[in-house]
Amino acid sequence: MADEEYLNKKYLIVDDFSDVRSAIRSILRSLEVTQVDQARDGNDAIAQMTSRRYDVVLCDYNLGPGKDGQQVLEEARHNLLLGVDSIFIMITAENTRDMVMSAVEYAPDSYLSKPFTKDILKRRLDKLFERKADLRKVNKALMAKDYSAAIAELDDLIARNPKNLPDLLKLKSEVCLTATRYDDAIVIFEQVLAEHETSWARWGMGKALYWKRNHAQAMEMFKQLIVNDPNFVAAYDWLAKTQAELKQFEEAEQTLHAAVKISPRALKRQQQLGDLALSNGHPEQAETAFTKAVTLAKHSVLNHPSLFAGLARSKSSNSKHIEALKIIGEITKVFPGQPEAVFYKATATAAVKQNQGDTAAAADAMQNAEKAIAQCGETTRSKLGLEMAKTYVQIGEQEKATLLLQHAIANNHDDEEFLMELVQVCREANFEYDAETAIREIQQRVVKTNNTGVYLIKQGKFDEAIKLLNEAAEEMPGNKTINLNAAKAMIIRMEKQGASMDDILTVRRYVDRVQALALQDWRLHEVTSRLKNMTPTN
Amino acid sequence: MDFSDILASSIHDIKNSLGSILNTLDALINNPDNQLADSQQVSLLQHETQRANSTLIQLLNLYKLGNAQLTARVTKQHLGDFFEDVIADNQALCRALALDLTYVCDAQTTGYFDADLIHGLLNSAIGNAGRYARTKIQLSAAKTQNYLVIRLEDDGVGFPESLLQWFTSQQQPEQIMVSTGGSSDPARTHLGLYFAARVAELHHTPDGRKGYIQLRNDYSLPGGCFELWLP
Structure with a gap:
C-alpha cells in the first residue's frame, strides 16, 4: 500500500x-x-x-x-x-x-x-x-475559507489524541487567529504554556493580544519570547510592530536592527527597517537596509518597485541625488509595463527633484504620478495613495495630501495596520496633519453609516438600508466592511423578497472588490455561500 | 563575506561530498553482483563517513555556541516517534556493523526538547557506542523526578572506571574542556561530552532547572550508559 x-x-x-x-x-x-x-x-x-x-x-x-x-x-x-x-x-x-x-x-x-x-x-x-x-478535510475547508468547518474537523482529530497532537493544536490556533477568533486561540496558547514554555504558543499569544489591541501586554509577550529564545526572529518583527503601534519608533528600529543581524536574508524585514529608519531620520541606516533589500529581491517573486523607490529616497536623503536618479531609472526596466512601477518612478523622482531644489520638475513628476495611479487597480490604490500623500507633503502641496489621506482613512477605517502606516507616513513627511483626530472622526462617520444600515435592516426597512449602504460603498470602494455589509443587506432582501439579476450582479461586484482587497478575509465565506444559493426570479 | 558564510558554504560542499560517498557505499552494499568490496571494509567506510558528518554538525554548533547563537527551540515530542527518526538515521550504519539498534519506551511518553539538537547529539553518541558495542545498542526514555531521561546503552565493556571518576568530578561543562589538556586523540578530548553537556544545558525551564548529562555502566545492558537529563 x-x-x-x-x-x-x-x-x-x-x-x-x-x-x-x-x-x-x-x-x-x-x-x-x-x-x-x-x-x-x-x-x-x-x-x-x-x-x-x-x-x-x-x-x-x-x-x-x-x-x-x-x-x-x-x-x-x-x-x-x-x-x-x-x-x-x-x-x-x-x-x-x-x-x-x-x-x-x-x-x-x-x-x-x-x-x-x-x-x-x-x-x-x-x-x-x-x-x-x-488533514485532507481540514485543508479542503481552508481552501474554501470555511474556517468554522476547518476548526470542527481539527477538533475531531484532536479529540482522538493522536501522536501529532501538538501540530494539530498549533494548526488550530493559526486557523483561529485567521478567523479572528482570538479568544479561542488564547485558550489553546494558555493550555500549551501551562504545560511547558513553548515558543510558538508564546508568539501566538502575543499576536492574539496585539489584535485584541492589548498592545502593552503583547509587547511583554514578545520581549519574554526573545529572552527565552533569542533566535526566534518572528518575535522581533512582532515586537517592532507593537512598539511602532505604541509610538516607540526608535525602539522599533533597534528591534528590527537586531533581527536583521540574526537573519539578514528576509526581504520584507529589510524593507520595514529601511522605512522606519527613513522616518526616524536615519537615512544612512535606511540606505543600508534598502540596498540589502534590493539585492535580495533580485531573483525574488516578491521584488517590488517600492524597494527601488525606498533606496532612491534614502540615497537622496544622504545627498546622493545622482545615484538616486540612476536607481529610479532602473524601476521601469526591472518592471516593464507595470503602471505601479511608473507610479513609484514618478513619486520618487518628485522627491529627489524637490531635494535638489527643482520644484518645477517635482510638480511635473507628480502629474505623471496622478496619471499612473489612475491606471492602477482599486486594490493597490490605498497603499499608493499614502506614497502619493507623502510626496505631496514633501513638495509642499498640503491640501492635496490631506484629501488623499481622508480618502485612504475612509476606505480603511477598521484596518489597524493600514491606519498605523498612515500615521507613520504623516510622521515621516513631517506633516502637521492631525492624522489621529482625522482617523477618529472619519471612523465615527463610517461606523455611524454602517450601524444605521444594520439598524434599518433589523427594522425591515431594506430599501432604505440598501440605499444608504450602496451610496457608502460607491463613496468608499476600498472599504471592505462597508462593501460586505452592502452585499449582506442586499442578500437579506433577496432571501426575503426574491432576487433580481441586477441585484445579484451588484452583490457580486461588492464581493469581487473585497476578494481583490483581501482574499483571506474571514467574513467572505458567509457572504459567498449565501450568494451561491441565489437564483434570479422575475 | 564573513566567517560564518565561509563556514556555511564549506560545510555545504563537504556535506555534498559525504552524501555522495554514503550513497555510493549504500549502492555497493546493496548490489548483489558487487564483487569489489569486502563488506567489512565498506561498513568501516560508511561508519567513518557518518562520523565525519556528525563531527561536522558538531563543529558548526560549537561555532554557534561560541558566538552565543545556539539556542534550544523546545517543542513537545513523542518519544517513540523521535526514536524511530533517530534509528532510521543510523540503521544503515548499525546493520553494516551487525549491531541491533532498538528503543524501549512507553507508547505515550512525551517530552520537551529541541528535536534537531538532541537528534544530532544522539547520532554522535550512537557513532561512538558503535565502536564499543558487541551486539546491540539500545535507546530508552523514562520520566524521573520531573526530568525526562534519555538513555543510550550498549553491551560492550563499559566506560573505563577512570573516565567515570573523572566525569563525576566535573561540575561545569567548561571544566570538561579545560581538563582535556593537550591531548589530540579525538576519543580522549571529550569534545563530544563537552558538546553534549552544553546542549543539555541549553534546555532549561523558568523555574531554574537545567539539563545535564551523566555516564554510568551496567544500567540495563552490561556496557556503557550515556544519560541525558532534560527538564
Whole structure:
C-alpha cells in the first residue's frame, strides 16, 4: 500500500549539482518511484512546476547563483504552483532551525538535512503523506475559507489524541487567529504554556493580544519570547510592530536592527527597517537596509518597485541625488509595463527633484504620478495613495495630501495596520496633519453609516438600508466592511423578497472588490455561500 | 563575506561530498553482483563517513555556541516517534556493523526538547557506542523526578572506571574542556561530552532547572550508559 503511494506520485528534484541529483534519483528509484524530473536551478524548477503539477518537490536550499531554495518556494506558493496536497521538502546542509522561523509565511512542509539515507527519506515521506491524508478535510475547508468547518474537523482529530497532537493544536490556533477568533486561540496558547514554555504558543499569544489591541501586554509577550529564545526572529518583527503601534519608533528600529543581524536574508524585514529608519531620520541606516533589500529581491517573486523607490529616497536623503536618479531609472526596466512601477518612478523622482531644489520638475513628476495611479487597480490604490500623500507633503502641496489621506482613512477605517502606516507616513513627511483626530472622526462617520444600515435592516426597512449602504460603498470602494455589509443587506432582501439579476450582479461586484482587497478575509465565506444559493426570479 | 558564510558554504560542499560517498557505499552494499568490496571494509567506510558528518554538525554548533547563537527551540515530542527518526538515521550504519539498534519506551511518553539538537547529539553518541558495542545498542526514555531521561546503552565493556571518576568530578561543562589538556586523540578530548553537556544545558525551564548529562555502566545492558537529563 505504501509502495503504491510512491509509485503514482510525480517527483521533482532541484539541485545545481548533477551528481547530487542523480544520487537522490537513485534513492527514489530504490523506493520504487518511477516519475522523477530534475531541475538544475531555480528558474528551471519554476518552469517545470508551471508546466506540470508535482506531488513532491525535493529542493536544495543552496542553488548557486540566481534564486535560492527559499525563493523557489516563495514563487511556487505565490503563483499557486503547489496544490494543498503537494509536499515541498527543503534540503539543507546546515542545521535548519534558524531558517525555519525566518520564513514563517512561506515555510516548506519539511526540512531534510543532508546527507540523508534512503531510510530517512522514506520515513520522512511516509510521515508527510500520512499527515496530508489526515488533514485532507481540514485543508479542503481552508481552501474554501470555511474556517468554522476547518476548526470542527481539527477538533475531531484532536479529540482522538493522536501522536501529532501538538501540530494539530498549533494548526488550530493559526486557523483561529485567521478567523479572528482570538479568544479561542488564547485558550489553546494558555493550555500549551501551562504545560511547558513553548515558543510558538508564546508568539501566538502575543499576536492574539496585539489584535485584541492589548498592545502593552503583547509587547511583554514578545520581549519574554526573545529572552527565552533569542533566535526566534518572528518575535522581533512582532515586537517592532507593537512598539511602532505604541509610538516607540526608535525602539522599533533597534528591534528590527537586531533581527536583521540574526537573519539578514528576509526581504520584507529589510524593507520595514529601511522605512522606519527613513522616518526616524536615519537615512544612512535606511540606505543600508534598502540596498540589502534590493539585492535580495533580485531573483525574488516578491521584488517590488517600492524597494527601488525606498533606496532612491534614502540615497537622496544622504545627498546622493545622482545615484538616486540612476536607481529610479532602473524601476521601469526591472518592471516593464507595470503602471505601479511608473507610479513609484514618478513619486520618487518628485522627491529627489524637490531635494535638489527643482520644484518645477517635482510638480511635473507628480502629474505623471496622478496619471499612473489612475491606471492602477482599486486594490493597490490605498497603499499608493499614502506614497502619493507623502510626496505631496514633501513638495509642499498640503491640501492635496490631506484629501488623499481622508480618502485612504475612509476606505480603511477598521484596518489597524493600514491606519498605523498612515500615521507613520504623516510622521515621516513631517506633516502637521492631525492624522489621529482625522482617523477618529472619519471612523465615527463610517461606523455611524454602517450601524444605521444594520439598524434599518433589523427594522425591515431594506430599501432604505440598501440605499444608504450602496451610496457608502460607491463613496468608499476600498472599504471592505462597508462593501460586505452592502452585499449582506442586499442578500437579506433577496432571501426575503426574491432576487433580481441586477441585484445579484451588484452583490457580486461588492464581493469581487473585497476578494481583490483581501482574499483571506474571514467574513467572505458567509457572504459567498449565501450568494451561491441565489437564483434570479422575475 | 564573513566567517560564518565561509563556514556555511564549506560545510555545504563537504556535506555534498559525504552524501555522495554514503550513497555510493549504500549502492555497493546493496548490489548483489558487487564483487569489489569486502563488506567489512565498506561498513568501516560508511561508519567513518557518518562520523565525519556528525563531527561536522558538531563543529558548526560549537561555532554557534561560541558566538552565543545556539539556542534550544523546545517543542513537545513523542518519544517513540523521535526514536524511530533517530534509528532510521543510523540503521544503515548499525546493520553494516551487525549491531541491533532498538528503543524501549512507553507508547505515550512525551517530552520537551529541541528535536534537531538532541537528534544530532544522539547520532554522535550512537557513532561512538558503535565502536564499543558487541551486539546491540539500545535507546530508552523514562520520566524521573520531573526530568525526562534519555538513555543510550550498549553491551560492550563499559566506560573505563577512570573516565567515570573523572566525569563525576566535573561540575561545569567548561571544566570538561579545560581538563582535556593537550591531548589530540579525538576519543580522549571529550569534545563530544563537552558538546553534549552544553546542549543539555541549553534546555532549561523558568523555574531554574537545567539539563545535564551523566555516564554510568551496567544500567540495563552490561556496557556503557550515556544519560541525558532534560527538564
